[in-house]
Amino acid sequence: MEQVVNAAISILFDGVAYGMLLFIISVGLSITMGLMGFANLAHGAFAMVGGYVLVSLITGFGVPFLIALVLASVFV
Known part of the structure; x- marks a missing residue:
């Protein structure tokens, strides 16, 4: 049971971390797109x-x- 909980916590943490990374990259791209008018x-x-x-x-x-x-x- 402990292994299942540890695996679930690890998967949850990895998913949140990956989501934050994608959010940072997408915000940077949308700011660049808004200011420059084209995708850099x-x-x-x-x-x-x-x-x-x-x-x-x-x-x-x-x-x-x-x-x-x-x-x-x-x-x-």
């Missing part, structure tokens, strides 16, 4: 590069998540 695809490209840097730091170099998050934010 560089916004999505920077989000993608940041994600790749984050995953590369964690898997390739063994950097802890929070430190990798800060480094990826500074890099991009």
Whole structure:
């Protein structure tokens, strides 16, 4: 029973975190679209590069998540 509760909490947390990420990206795109009048695809490209840097730091170099998050934010 404990494993089911832990799995449900983990799935809920991951879903909320992913939803927040999509919200931040979509708000940035809609602000850019509203100000410029056209979709700027560089916004999505920077989000993608940041994600790749984050995953590369964690898997390739063994950097802890929070430190990798800060480094990826500074890099991009």
